Amino acid sequence: MKTSHSTSKRLVRYAATFSAFILLSIAAKLHAAEFDHSYTGFDQLLKQVVQVSKDHKQTRVDYQKLAMQKETLNTLLTxxxxxxxxxxxxxxxxxxxSFLINAYNGFTLKLIVDNWQEFTEDDAESIRDLGSLFTTPWEKKFFTLFGEKHNLDDIEHSMVRKWFKEPRIHAALVCAAVSCPPLRNEAFVADQLTLQLDNQMQLFLADNSRNEILLDGQNGQASLSSIFKWYRGDFEKGDEGFNSLFDLLSAYSEALVEGDNNPQEQRALIQRADYPIIFKDYDWRLNDVANF
Known part of the structure; x- marks a missing residue:
């Protein structure tokens, strides 16, 4: 009888443990389902404050307008x-x-808005001015993510670049500088993410102020954003089919020659994949509408 009673107690404990596990699993799924993966609020805010250039290749942020909606931004980021x-x-x-890209861009906007008075009083003209003697602005732990204090570098380097094999993120993460890729006037969403990343890279490479093919007779060179110098290695790992910057430029050759005077000669140069690549100076001024 004791053995039977002991067995019954164990069965009850096992059943209780299993039931608790099931309930926790269900609760986790319900909790996950609560998150708005359409990013409706963030999308609406971006549409209000991000201005697109006439050629649709650049954008700027109306930070003054965004500063007036600081609480809305903070609520979304919470x-x-x-x-x-x-x-x-x-x-x-x-x-x-999608979540990490939106978080990076959203918290970057917060960093600017939280320090907007410094920009309006001419104490800052670049995000780099928001750092300190020993800490860059990207190393400042000013927000919470996954229950811990984090900085922007954590999202970019310890999460996005570490967890994903997607070099096109370098056209999507925007650090609030004029030379950065254009901040999209819509949120990144899972069911459109591949198209959005592809479009971001097209826009970035099609903008001659950031990336261009320069001809010199039968020869020439690519003059690219310094982003491709800093993160060149991310385009040499075979991810998304890119084993070199030549592969990237070949894949987006139509964007690179868009609107140029000698597209046929430029395409021929790009396909040769043996031309020099130089890198442009980076314009760190704030990507504010005043700097359009």
Whole structure:
């Protein structure tokens, strides 16, 4: 009888443990389902404050208007901060990457808005001016993510570049400088992410102020954004089919020659894949509408 009673108690404990596990699993799924992967609020805010150039290749942010909606931005970012790592891990890869890109861009906007008075009083003209003697602005831990204090470098280098094999993110993460890729006037969403990343790279490479093919008779060179110098290695790992910057430029050759005077000669140069690549100086001025 004792053995039977002991067995019954173990079965009850096992059943209780299993039931608790099921309930926790259901709760996690319900919690995950609560997150708005359409980013409706963030999307609406971006549409209000991001201005697109006439040629659709550049954008600027109306930070004065955004500063007047600071609480709206903070409320949206609080939702991001409340996401737990266990909740995040239940999402698809495209949902995860969309979240991190939106978080990086959103918290960058917050960094500027939180220090907007410095810009209006001419104490700062670049995001780099928001650092200190020993800390860059990208190293400042000013927001919470996954239950811990983080900085922008954490999102870019310790999460996005570490967890994903997607070099096109360098056309999507925007650090609030004029020479950065254009900040998209819509949120990144999972079911459109591949198209959005592709479009971002097209826009970035099509803008001659950032990237261009320069001809000199039968020869020539590519003059590219310094982003491709800093992160060249990310385009040499075979991810997305890119084993070199030549592969990237070949894949986006139509964007590179868009609107140029000698597209046929430029295409021929790009296909040769043996031309010099130089890198442009980076314009760190704030990507504000005043700097359009």
């Amino acid at each position: 939702v991001y901060s409340n996401v737990t790592k266990s909740q995040y891990d239940t999402w698809s890869k495209t949902q995860e990457l």
